Amino acid sequence: MTRILDFDILRHNPRDAASVPRLQRYRLAETSGMTLFIALTRIREELDPGVHFDFVCRAAVCGSCAMLINGRPGLACRTLTATLPAHIRLLPLPGFALIADLSVDTGRWMRVMSERLHAWLHVATAVDLDALETRMDPDRAEAVYELDRCIECGCCVAACGTAQMRPDFVGAVGMIKLARFRLDPRDARDDGDFFDLLGDDDGVFGCMSLLGCQDVCPKSLSLQTQIAHLRWAMARRGLAKAGADHGDGI
Numbered sequence: 001m002t003r004i005l006d007f008d009i010l011r012h013n014p015r016d017a018a019s020v021p022r023l024q025r026y027r028l029a030e031t032s033g034m035t036l037f038i039a040l041t042r043i044r045e046e047l048d049p050g051v052h053f054d055f056v057c058r059a060a061v062c063g064s065c066a067m068l069i070n071g072r073p074g075l076a077c078r079t080l081t082a083t084l085p086a087h088i089r090l091l092p093l094p095g096f097a098l099i100a101d102l103s104v105d106t107g108r109w110m111r112v113m114s115e116r117l118h119a120w121l122h123v124a125t126a127v128d129l130d131a132l133e134t135r136m137d138p139d140r141a142e143a144v145y146e147l148d149r150c151i152e153c154g155c156c157v158a159a160c161g162t163a164q165m166r167p168d169f170v171g172a173v174g175m176i177k178l179a180r181f182r183l184d185p186r187d188a189r190d191d192g193d194f195f196d197l198l199g200d201d202d203g204v205f206g207c208m209s210l211l212g213c214q215d216v217c218p219k220s221l222s223l224q225t226q227i228a229h230l231r232w233a234m235a236r237r238g239l240a241k242a243g244a245d246h247g248d249g250i
């Protein structure tokens with residue numbers, strides 16, 4: 001029997017002084033293989049052209065369509081309505097600036113975080129574009145590019161208690177970005193450099209290890225392992241630094 005789905009969607013435009021946040025209900029008949037992306041597109045085409053939500057790829061690649069789905073961060077394009085009850089509540093991801101309705105500005109957040117963490121390759125010598133590509137051990141390359149699968153959707157930040165309480169916390173996404181460059185043999189930085197970027201309560205030592213991030217990551221990245229390993233390395237580096245400072249002072 002065809003289910004009738006009720007969608008309660010947060011409606012709010014923060015740039016309109018008269019806008020009051022409210023839940024608006026839309027009703028659709030479920031179709032076979034319906035995703036939340038399909039449902040939202042139908043709502044916009046058939047019921048209300050004013051509903052804001054983001055998408056680009058429709059294939060869990062761009063990270064644009066992340067939202068709170070019955071309280072849990074996830075991608076609208078990869079969530080089948082068949083996996084949800086008939087009453088579905090959709091809210092924008094918390095922790096990011098609201099653009100309107102279900103659309104949030106994850107891009108600005110990711111840019112600020114990336115600039116703060118210097119999340120790009122730091123090579124020791126100038127790149128020679130005419131030289132042959134440097135070989136990389138295949139296992140190492142696989143580990144590096146596994147972490148590059150992050151799509152910057154923001155689900156891990158939205159699920160993170162620390163990120164909600166501490167606006168400067170870099171989140172699991174920030175930590176795995178530096179874990180990725182720490183693994184990359186082309187990156188000239190050492191653990192002292194990474195400690196300066198991550199070795200405080202806005203970085204690895206602010207993480208409470210409750211792993212909400214790993215539970216919701218749509219790319220199933222090994223956030224738990226990466227964060228634990230990074231914290232161990234940064235703690236070791238911090239202890240060495242404290243010992244050296246203490247020795248200097250004696």
Ligand code: SF4
Pocket residue numbers: 149150151152153154155156157172173176213216217218219220221
């Ligand atoms: S780590 Fe996972 S949840 Fe976080 S931004 Fe990347 S893909 Fe999204």
Ligand code: SF4
Pocket residue numbers: 156159160161162163171172206207208209210211212213214227
């Ligand atoms: S394990 Fe750390 S980064 Fe992940 S959700 Fe918890 S506090 Fe946030």
Ligand code: FES
Pocket residue numbers: 054055056057058059060061062063064065066075076077078
């Ligand atoms: S539309 Fe690109 S991840 Fe959903």
